[in-house]
């Protein structure tokens with residue numbers, strides 16, 4: 021796979037005049053991005069933001085790693101890999117999944133708790149001829165960050181990036197749905213994640229929201245009672261949130277199934293999920309902040325970048 025370009029062309033403004041060579045060029049360490057770096061990516065090119073939210077160990081990081089691995093192997097879900105600002109970050113989360121790690125079975129490193137969201141960047145190009153490059157930012161809300169947000173509306177409001185999410189994925193841990201003593205909690209925790217976000221008005225009106233059951237292999241393996249519970253849980257999510265979320269969906273995936281591939285007739289669901297998560301819905305086609313004024317909660321760094329790129333867009337014929 022090709023390395024990420026050190027500095028990308030401004031592919032969002034194809035005819036922008038080249039004013040002068042900048043004195044400094046931003047270099048990315050290649051690890052996962054903090055808020056300022058993610059802002060810089062967004063300001064430079066339209067970027068689609070997908071947020072994965074879920075309780076600890078619900079499978080968020082595995083989903084990110086599996087998407088990256090699939091893109092590594094060739095075209096995936098109609099996209100091919102076209103660069104990343106966070107290659108090292110992806111490599112770190114995939115390491116335990118590989119033979120080179122020396123582990124006896126695939127695993128995902130525990131995400132280090134943090135009170136800041138981190139982002140992973142992917143540049144993608146559609147497999148059809150002449151397809152343009154598009155940018156994707158993926159963020160997983162860590163168990164700890166989510167715990168803080170769940171317990172306090174103030175902390176939830178700190179997750180300001182949720183406002184800008186094009187897609188919010190609420191993961192429901194299939195491993196817990198498989199265990200009778202844990203399934204009710206798993207269901208109500210997933211519900212309460214979306215409740216908190218909605219109560220704090222963090223979900224944009226055009227945002228796609230999906231409840232996604234992870235580790236479907238374990239649910240299926242646990243037998244019909246687990247599958248029945250899952251069906252009822254989805255009905256309850258539907259009844260509770262359909263009126264409050266304009267673009268609500270449901271999905272079941274197994275980003276890293278433990279049982280042999282091809283279990284039952286179920287595919288792992290990741291390719292379909294990825295297409296849905298990266299599809300822009302009509303109301304937020306632009307995938308960028310409006311040009312009139314920078315958002316008031318932006319840091320100075322972000323405001324500077326916003327003005328710079330807003331200016332170059334205005335100058336574009």
Ligand SMILES: Nc1nc2c(ncn2[C@@H]2O[C@H](COP(=O)(O)OP(=O)(O)OP(=O)(O)O)[C@@H](O)[C@H]2O)c(=O)[nH]1
Pocket residue numbers: 074075076077078079080081082083126127128129130131132162163164234235236237238273274275276277278279
């Ligand atoms: N059987 C099975 N196990 C899975 C699947 N996806 C993830 N896992 C396992 O679930 C465990 C937790 O996955 P993570 O991706 O680390 O979960 P997380 O939500 O990022 O966890 P935190 O970052 O600690 O909050 C790991 O041991 C994974 O190997 C799956 O599709 N099937």
Ligand SMILES: [Mg+2]
Pocket residue numbers: 080081082129130131160
């Ligand atoms: Mg994690």
